[in-house]
Amino acid sequence: MATVKTKKTTKSKKASQIPVRYRVIGTRPIRHDGVDKVTGRAQYGADVQLAGLLHGGILRSPHAHARIRSIDTGKAAALPGVKAVITSADIGPVTDRVVDLGEGATRLQHLRDNILASGKALYQGHAVAAVAATSPHIAQEALRLIEVDYEVLPPVLDLREAMEAGAPLLHEDLHTDDLGTKSMQPSNIAKHLRFEKGDLEKGFKKADQIFEREFLTSMVHQGYIEPHNATAFWNADGRLAIWCSTQGGFTVRQQAAAILDLPVSSIKVIPMEIGGGFGGKIHVYLEPVAALLSKKSGKPVKLVMDRAEVFEATGPTSGSHIQVKIGARKDGRIVAAQAQLAYEAGAFPGSLVVCGMMCIFAPYDLEHQRIDGYDVLVTKPKTAPYRAPGATNAAFASETVLDEIAEWAGIDPLEIRRLNGAKEGTRRADGLVYPRIGFLETLGAARKHPHASAPLEGPNRGRGVASGFWFNVGLKSSVTAAVNSDGTVSLTEGTPDIGGTRTSVAMQLAEVLGLAAADVKPQVVDTDSVGYNDVTGGSRVTFATGLAAIEAARDIERQMAERAARLWGVPASKVKAAGGVYRHATDSKKKITFKELAARLDETGGPVVGKASLDTSASAGGGFGTHIVDVEVDPETGKVQILRYTAVQDVGKAIHPSYVEGQLQGGVAQGAGWALNEEYFYDDQGRLANASFLDYRMPTALDLPMIDTVLVEVPNPGHPFGVRGVGEVPIVPPPAALANAIYRAAGVRLRQLPMNPGRVLEAILTRDGKPPSKA
Amino acid sequence: MSEESKKPPAPSSASPEASGRFSRRWFLQGVALSAGTAVLPGEGLLGGSAFAAPQAPARIGPEPVQIALSVNGKDYQVKVEPRVTLLNALRNYLNLGTNTPIDLTGTKRVCDRGSCGSCTVILDGKTVYSCSVLAVECQGKKITTVEGVAEGNQPHPIQQAFVECDGLMCGFCTPGFIVSSKALLDRNPHPTPTEIRRALNGNICRCGTYNRVFQAVELASIRMKVKGG
Incomplete structure (x- = not known):
């Protein structure tokens, strides 16, 4: 997951012409597993x-x-x-x-x-x-x-203390992999990585002002409801x-x-x-x-597991210590950017600090960069990925510094992002050159949204903006699809359906074959019953398993055309398929629908099964989001109330727009919880003090406003319908957007998560007597 | 939302829940009370008329005791230790002594500490967290679980609306939301958006589907009105 290869467009697009006006893609059919889940019949x-x-x-x-x-x-x-x-x-x-x-x-x-x-x-x-x-x-x-x-x-709970020589060691046999060289002494630092581009010192010399800031974030849990x-x-x-x-x-x-x-x-x-x-x-x-x-x-x-076991012993995501140094010119152009990220791995090596390193400056076209990352052991549970792992911590740091630079330069926060924004051809510090991406389009859509220009009245209120990036992965997916005699197709997948992918994958197969979504019967099966599949993760399933479903559909379509040819006694090359109808190329009287043909498989050679196994890694498309949030800060308690939230994202092509909107809203909900409330709270002996939903408080219906979503569609050239992963990007901007909004509302820059009432109040009380600036 | 929260609460009726002031704190106070009752066998647990077990012994447990539970209109005889929660009884005990398989696993165990709402059931018309009620307390009361919300083989209009509005993502908290929504519409068929938000504040959805859940409850409310519900 850590490596991102350069993309190229998919090769074969010949089997059938994908219609420009879709019949299924972009509609909102009901989910295949819906009734089971609302009636309590679904088996967990x-x-x-x-x-x-x-x-x-x-x-x-x-x-x-x-x-x-x-x-x-x-x-x-x-x-x-x-x-x-x-x-x-x-x-x-x-x-x-x-x-x-x-x-x-x-x-x-x-x-x-x-x-x-x-x-x-x-x-x-x-x-x-x-x-x-x-x-x-x-x-x-x-x-x-x-x-x-x-x-x-003795426990080792603080990331920075764990990195010091002489700290109690978790693994006596672990030596730092320091830029490829093993350290002499054992250490809690499992790995030190670096990405470099351009000449950092040269870049900083061009700066009119250098901003150097330090950030801390706490370990947080994914908080899935099912133990x-x-x-x-x-x-x-x-x-x-x-x-x-x-x-x-x-x-x-x-x-x-x-x-x-x-x-x-x-x-x-x-x-x-x-x-x-x-x-x-x-x-x-x-x-x-x-x-x-x-x-x-x-x-x-x-x-x-019970809930306490889930908190105490399963993968939270890394707490982190991030230092950012950015040089800017008076016109708002960034000339150099440096970051050092230290992420908690927990008890065993393997934090996703590398993902944070790849994402921290990813939305921007920056000539001179250096990014260092450290994977650090602490006596806490081994960390696991959490939705865009590593990127949210990183964006909290970089996006709040950018906000500070915008204020210093007197430039609108959306405009400074446009000014420095990455586009097709921009090269990231880790080497990747972007193909077609839609970051600037999200900024444009955010600017046009009524939220961006709506007056924000009343005291202690402020508006914040932040952007975020996640690569989205491709990896391997396999499906099989069997044609039933009643004209439906049974679709067998191996990527567990976490948020509606059975339907979003089935829709792609339906589109190619000219069927309705309800005519495809998707199911997720065991590992003996389908070819190899990588995990449901990296926002990949609608993209990658979708690609496999499209290939399987083309396989079916080719076989069905042969069957039609057999019925008519003509060569297969004479049969053209489009929109679920098979036609003789020259004899307009000869045509048969998919459903009619499905009923006649027995007389034309028996069952038809389509299949596909793909490694889609080369064609996954990265995603960008830009969020706008209004908050009100209670100056007496420090409580932050979210008044309005708008999430804009380049989604490539929304297969099932409801699910895409739902992913954006869900990411914002989790990001807001991370930003304002959630944290692992350890006592000095390393005992988790808040291993319950009462004490580890996740957002409820009263904590969140309606979350408006804007789906920007800049097609991913690596997918016939243009699909990009969508699920992870939306958790990346919220903490930074909220921090920026809190600054506009209360005049305090928070650089530590969570920004809970105690922390916000403390910042307000120690604010140099400076009145809050206007939004 | 801030405008909504500034509106005065709806006129008060019998319970804090009905007045829109339901909170987790209020709920937990309720739980604490019933738990207090449970540790005083003989004084309240079997003494009250609500617990109509015939020839109740003066003291129950720690051995399993035979109790009768009325779930979704069906009567079950089960043998449970007094410590068994209603949630545990629903999920794991309702087939004992019969040939019927356990079929009431729709009610989900998530926090087991009265803080998430996934195990919500309706007990004599009021929602409770079934993880925080003892099974022995529920004798003589009508229990409705998510399986009892559907009308025969037909999904209830609330369930239909959840499907149509995509008021679920992973679906694990969904049974709790369905049951809470049912209880809300039973006592208040046409709730305002604020009333919906407040009534469902005791249920956590980590996928963040709240917006769509509210739309689903509104849709169901409108449809039930059209049907004369």
């Missing part, structure tokens, strides 16, 4: 019931950092009803190696140690042992009987089945195979309906543990 992982099912539980470390001297499971194993107790010893010996998980590589030892701690517990909540019993209550009681002898070690769950059955024939909530059945299969030392082909993963993921349901936590419990007990075992 925790709803799985199997004969003889055992219930598991996990014992977790109460300490943030501790050496495990010994674990005594004897009493727990003896409790009536307990069928299996396991520790890391049950995983078996491991020869450490680097394993490729399709979305990045990791050390096998780290992958295993995060599932069940061996040697040391590295964060509060780190799994130490697990049990399976005949009821959840017995499992919980058994956990209390496991005796663990810990040698408590992690896994049910596993290790059959006597050595085959392992796993039912779980995941963004990718195939990545669960790969991770479980690596951890359990099994061939991938002996594992079948059945992805159930998924209750939100946002990047947090890619790493495995429970699946291998349930498998080991099943192996030991001979029965199927179900594990379901």
